[in-house]
Amino acid sequence: QSILTQPPSASGTPGQRVTMSCSGSSSNIGKYFVYWYQQVPERAPKLLIFRNNQRPSGVPDRFSGSKSGTSAFLAISDLRSEDEADYYCAAWDGSLSGVVFGGGTKLTVL
Amino acid sequence: QVQFQESGPGLVKPSGTLSLTCGVSGVSITSHYWLTWVRQSPGKGLEWVGEIYHSGSANYNPSLRSRLTMSIDKSKSQFSVNLASVTAADTAVYYCTRRPGDCIGGSCPWFDPWGRGTLVTVSS
Numbered sequence: 063q064s065i066l067t068q069p070p071s072a073s074g075t076p077g078q079r080v081t082m083s084c085s086g087s088s089s090n091i092g093k094y095f096v097y098w099y100q101q102v103p104e105r106a107p108k109l110l111i112f113r114n115n116q117r118p119s120g121v122p123d124r125f126s127g128s129k130s131g132t133s134a135f136l137a138i139s140d141l142r143s144e145d146e147a148d149y150y151c152a153a154w155d156g157s158l159s160g161v162v163f164g165g166g167t168k169l170t171v172l
Numbered sequence: 173q174v175q176f177q178e179s180g181p182g183l184v185k186p187s188g189t190l191s192l193t194c195g196v197s198g199v200s201i202t203s204h205y206w207l208t209w210v211r212q213s214p215g216k217g218l219e220w221v222g223e224i225y226h227s228g229s230a231n232y233n234p235s236l237r238s239r240l241t242m243s244i245d246k247s248k249s250q251f252s253v254n255l256a257s258v259t260a261a262d263t264a265v266y267y268c269t270r271r272p273g274d275c276i277g278g279s280c281p282w283f284d285p286w287g288r289g290t291l292v293t294v295s296s
Contacts, residue, residue: 064217097281099218106267106286107218113276118284150218152281160233161208161220161271161281 065090066151066164073170074141082167084134084151090162094154096134098127101148101166110149111136138169146171174198176268176287184262184294190255194268194287197249202226204273207244207251208283211264220281221266224251225273258294265289 067085074080084096096114099107109118111127114134126137134153138145151164180192194207201207209221222232224242232240236255244251255262269283 094278095275095280097283099283101218106269106289107283108286109282109284112280112282148217152218152283154279154281156278158234160222160231163218163220163281166217 064165065155065158065162066153068149068151068164068167070165071168071170073172074138075172076141076143078141079137079139080141080169081135081137082149082169084136084164086132086134086153086162088132089157090132090153090155091129091134092132093156096127096129097152098125098134098136099150099152101150102146107150141171143171145169174285176270176285178266178268178287178290180290180292182291182293184258184292185296186259186294187257188294190258190262190266190292190294191252192266192268192290192292193250193252195248195250201244201246201249201251205270206231206273208269208271209242209253210267210269210283210286212267212289213261213264216264219264221253221255223271260294263292263294265291 098111100110101107114129115127148166155162177195206223208223224230239256241254267289269286
């Protein structure tokens with residue numbers, strides 16, 4: 063069982079906006095920045111969001127992140143078929159002195 | 173271009189030791205980064221295995237700490253992981269990557285780049 067909790071699945075139709083959550087605790091999300099990764103099948107994860115809401119160069123502004131207390135959120139607007147992937151949140155955990163990941167949310171574009 | 177490349181046996185017997193190496197190119201292995209292993213069991217999520225700094229200092233996942241050893245070979249620009257007493261639960265794709273040695277806001281899981289990953293199966 064992952065330290066960070068994510069819903070196992072999410073779905074939407076093209077053009078829609080989808081939001082997924084990541085729930086943690088005061089030792090991780092409550093204290094440190096949250097990062098989000100996108101992983102398509104058979105590929106390594108790709109950094110999508112850093113420091114809660116910042117996008118690396120090349121990531122479309124359709125992707126946005128936010129954080130409130132011990133939860134974080136990833137929103138994808140104007141959903142496209144190529145957004146179908148697994149999405150993972152990650153944070154440092156001060157109690158474990160290590161990185162913790164969420165279990166991942168599988169996004170299906172209907 | 174910074175590249176990470178995993179190598180090692182794809183099959184390990186139960187109770188044996190899993191040993192993998194990550195070759196680093198395009199950047200000095202002594203740069204200010206934690207060199208990290210992340211694994212992913214088939215159909216499952218990502219799991220942080222552990223990391224090593226060029227000084228030799230290491231952080232390990234508490235759930236693996238008793239079986240885990242990491243090392244770094246600066247002369248070969250590579251770092252390695254050894255996981256002892258493996259079981260089928262250790263079957264996974266193992267990725268090597270790196271995260272910054274210091275970050276705004278404290279330690280951060282900013283992993284980039286990633287190797288392509290290598291599947292290690294534990295089976296007799």
